[in-house]
Structure formats: structure tokens, C-alpha cells
Amino acid sequence: MRAYAIGDIHGHLDKLKIAHDLIEQDRAAFGDQSAPVIHVGDVADRGPESAGVIDYLLNAMRAGKNWVVLKGNHDRMFSIFMNDPFDADPMLRKDLTWLNPRLGGNTTLASYGVPNAxxxxADIVHAEALRMVPESHRLWLASRPNHFIFGELLFVHAGIRPGVSIGNQTEDDLCWIRKGWLxxxxxxxxxxxxxHTAIDQVTHYGNRLNLDSSAGYGGPVSAVVIEGRDAWLLTENGRQPLVPVATIAA
Structure with a gap:
């Protein structure tokens, strides 16, 4: 079974389109038009075109593309703010808000025409956001699934709580976990x-595959193809094997 996957996007529409172009090149080379494309979340924040990214993904899926877009922690924070500007994600540090430039909610709202958020x-910004963010974007973002299973693959945004069945995982962990997982x-x-956890390049650890190649910090939006448990990074020069960097513990 073959699947394609795309890492964290963080409001970079141009980088996302490059990733999809690489997938189409691989489809042409290997003759597979049916394999799904799974985006592992964090479509919004930090980059300049979060509104454009959401519009691009939403419209492609409406048109019948076999794409899955998971809920990232940044996407969840966006939805929470749109529901209540004084609410906060329970996993977010108490000294931060989604609008803080460190998180990038201000940049996301700027892409919708709400400046200097x-x-x-917050209440004034929220009132403007309700007028400027299309309801279709709000509903689509809020309805993103928190995981997706395909063959031998489990797609999530951040990771899982080790030793806990997928049916008993919490969305807090699926969207936010690092400690105890990495x-x-x-x-x-x-x-x-x-x-979720930004690294310099896509890395295969044997039991997990991290796709966050730091798009939110100047890196690319990476695309991979996975067959069974084998994975390749997609590049302009074709597939680059992703060899596990560590052996799974017995």
C-alpha cells in the first residue's frame, strides 16, 4: 500500500504547492493516481498565507482530491480563539496566547485582513476576525480529524502516548505530545x-517518521512517499531513501 504525506505547512502556500508538485511527479513516474495524500497538520500560523493554504486545501478536497488534513495544535488554537478570544488551549503555556508572534496567530489573522492582532x-480583534474569516474555513478547520490509519501507518500531528491504544489516546497528546514520546x-x-517537532530534515527513527522540516522557521514543506514501512523523501531528483537512524528496541 502506498501513501503520500506532507509535513507541517505553517501558512506557506508556495512551499505547499511545491510539495504537491513533487507528489505529482512521483505519481507520474510510478503510475499511481489513487494513493492518498495525508497532511499531518499545522496548516496555519507563522507564515504569510494561512488563509490561502486553508482555501487551497478545502477547495481541493471539495473537488474530490483524495487528501486528508489532520488537526495540528496551531489549527486547534485557531479554532479555540474563533470560538472565544479569552479561552486558551489547555496545553498552551499560561504566559502565552495564540496571538503572540511566537505562535503566529497574529500572522494568520493578518492573512485574512485583520492586522496587528x-x-x-483580544475582543476587538475577535470581532473583526468573525467578519473576515469565512465560516467555511472555520467549520473545515474545526472538523479536522486527529488521526488517520492507512495499512501499517498511523498518521497523527504530534505523536502518541506510548503503550496506550489508539482508541484511548487523547487529542491533547495527539496534537501536542513531546515528552515521553520523542x-x-x-x-x-x-x-x-x-x-509538530521541528527538525532540520525529515527523519525516520524506525518506529516513527517525523515530517516537520521547519517550514515555520524558514525550512521547506516536505513530502514523502511510504510503501509498507519504507519511506522516501521526494525531491526534484526523485525519491531519496529515508533510512532509519536508530534500531527499534526489542
Whole structure:
């Protein structure tokens, strides 16, 4: 079974389109038009075109593209703010808000025509956002699934709580987890494909595959193709094998 996957996007429409172009090149080379494309979340924040990214993904899926877009922690924070500007994601540090430039909610709202969101009262910004963010975008973002299973692959945004069945995982962990997950080397039964933790390049760890190549910090939006538990990074020169950097613990 073949699947394509795309890492964290963070409001970079041009980089996302490059990733999809690489997937289409691979489809042409290997003759497969049916394999799904799974985006592991964080479509919004930090980059300049979050509105354009959401519009692009939403319209392509409406047109029948076999794409899956998962819910990232940044996407969840966006939805929470749109529901209540004084509410906060329970996993977010208490000294931060989604509008803080460090998180990039201000940039997301700027892409919808709501400027300087981090410099103005949250209730005023929220009122403007309700007028400027299309309801279709709000509904689509809020309805994103928090995981997707395909063959031997489990796609999530951040990771999983080791030793907990997928049916008992919490969305807090699926969207936010790092501690207890990144250092775990056990076999999870399926290859877990995720993003969330920014690294220099896509890395295969044997039991998991991290796709977050730091698009939110100047890196690319990466695309991979996965067959069984084998994975390749897609490049202008074709497939580049992703060899696991560590052996799974027995």
C-alpha cells in the first residue's frame, strides 16, 4: 500500500504547492493516481498565507482530491480563539496566547485582513476576525480529524502516548505530545507518521517518521512517499531513501 504525506505547512502556500508538485511527479513516474495524500497538520500560523493554504486545501478536497488534513495544535488554537478570544488551549503555556508572534496567530489573522492582532485588545480583534474569516474555513478547520490509519501507518500531528491504544489516546497528546514520546524507541505496531517537532530534515527513527522540516522557521514543506514501512523523501531528483537512524528496541 502506498501513501503520500506532507509535513507541517505553517501558512506557506508556495512551499505547499511545491510539495504537491513533487507528489505529482512521483505519481507520474510510478503510475499511481489513487494513493492518498495525508497532511499531518499545522496548516496555519507563522507564515504569510494561512488563509490561502486553508482555501487551497478545502477547495481541493471539495473537488474530490483524495487528501486528508489532520488537526495540528496551531489549527486547534485557531479554532479555540474563533470560538472565544479569552479561552486558551489547555496545553498552551499560561504566559502565552495564540496571538503572540511566537505562535503566529497574529500572522494568520493578518492573512485574512485583520492586522496587528497581537497589539490590540483580544475582543476587538475577535470581532473583526468573525467578519473576515469565512465560516467555511472555520467549520473545515474545526472538523479536522486527529488521526488517520492507512495499512501499517498511523498518521497523527504530534505523536502518541506510548503503550496506550489508539482508541484511548487523547487529542491533547495527539496534537501536542513531546515528552515521553520523542525519546521512546518501542515498536508501536504501526509506523507513526507525525510532525509538530521541528527538525532540520525529515527523519525516520524506525518506529516513527517525523515530517516537520521547519517550514515555520524558514525550512521547506516536505513530502514523502511510504510503501509498507519504507519511506522516501521526494525531491526534484526523485525519491531519496529515508533510512532509519536508530534500531527499534526489542
Amino acid at each position: 497581537d497589539e490590540r485588545p 525519546e521512546d524507541t518501542s515498536d508501536h505496531g504501526m509506523l507513526v507518521v507525525h510532525g
